[in-house]
Amino acid sequence: MSTHAATGAIDHHHDHTTTTGIPNKKLFMWAFLASDCMFFGALISTHLIYRLHPTPNQPDIVGLFSLELTSFSTFILLMSSLLMALAVNACQKGSLHATRKMLLGTIVFGLIFLTCQVYEFNHFVHEKGLTLSSSMFGSTFYTLTGTHGCHVAIGVLWLTLMYIRSFKPADGSPWILKSVVHLAVFAVTTVAFIKSLLSGVHAIHEFGATSEALSTLVHHELPALIVAAVGIAALFFLGRDTKAVEFGEANAIDVESMGLYWHFVDIVWIVIFTAVYLLEYL
C-alpha cells in the first residue's frame, strides 16, 4: 500500500473502496446500458416483425435507401468510437490537451453522423413521401432510427459539456458564466454550420459542383455562414489555455462513463445497419 501511495498511480479499472471493486459511476452506466439494450431490442424486433409481415402501402424500400450515405455514416460513427476510446486513454494518462482534441473530434464526428441523418430524413419526407404515418414501415423506421439519433444527440451534448468542463479553473475563480457562454456559442455555431452544410449539399444536388451552386448557397445562407464563421472564431478564443485547470487524471472515470455510453450508441448502430439497411438489399 505504501508503494501505491508513493507512486500516486491510479487504477482505472478497479476501485477497492466499493464492495464490488468497480467504480460506482461505471457500475451505474453498465446497468443503464443493459436496460437500454432491452429498449432497443423491442424497437428492432418491432421493425423486423413488420418487415417480415408487411402491411399494405409498403414503399419501395431498396429504392428509398442510399447505401453510400448509410455506409459513410457507419464509418463516421466507428471512427468516432476510436476517438472516444483515445480520449479515455489520454485522460487516464493525464494528458489534458490530447483529451480535449479527442473529445472535440468525437463531437465533430457525432455531428457529421447527425447531419447525415437529418439529410436522410429530409430526403425521405420531402422527396420520397415517407412520413411517420404514411406506412407501417415509416412508423417503425423513424421510431427506431430516430431514437438512436436522439441517443447520439444526447451523447454529443454530454461530450460538449465534458469538453467545457475541462476548462474549469483550478483556483476556484468563477467559471459558470463563461461555461454557459461557451455552450451557447457551441450550440449556435453547430446549428448555423449544419444549416449551411445542408443547404450547400442541396445546392450541389440542384446545380452540380458549379459556381452557380456556390452563389445560391451564399445568397440563401449568408447570415448562417457568417454566424458559423464568427462562432468558430469565438470557439477558438474560448478554447485558449489561460490558466491551470482542475480537470485531470482523477476525472478519467467521468470520461470513461461517457465513453461507455458513446460506444453503446455505436454498437446499436452496428445492429441497425445490418438489420434495417443491409438486409433490405437481399
Next chain:
Amino acid sequence: MSATTHPVAAADAGHHEASKFHIFVQLAMILAVITGVEIVLIYLPLVKWLVVTTLVVLSLVKFMLVIFIFMHLKWDKLFCTILFFIGLVLAGGTVGALMAIFSAHDSVPLKAQEIYAERAAAQ
C-alpha cells in the same frame, strides 16, 4: 458515494496502457474492413441464407470487439460483463420470442389474412 479511484503500483497501472493506443487504432481499422466486407457481401451472387448468416456473424464480431476492447470489458471486472450480458440476453430473448410469436400462422390477424389472400389472388 465512494471515491472513484484508487492508487496502485505504477507497473500494475501502466501495464496495458502503453499498448492501448495501437490496439484501438488497429481495432478501428478492423471494424472499417469488416463494414466494407459487409457492404460487398450483399452484391455477391451467393445464396440468401449464407449472406444473412455471414452478415449476422460479422455484426456480432463487430459488436463483441467494441464492447470488449473499446468499452474495456476485457480489462474490467467480470461483474461488468455479467451485468451487461443480462440485459443483452434479455433483449436477444425478447427479439427471438417476438419473432417466433409473430411468425406463427395463428398470430396473423384476420384482417391481414384477408389482405394476404386478396394479394395472392391478384398475383
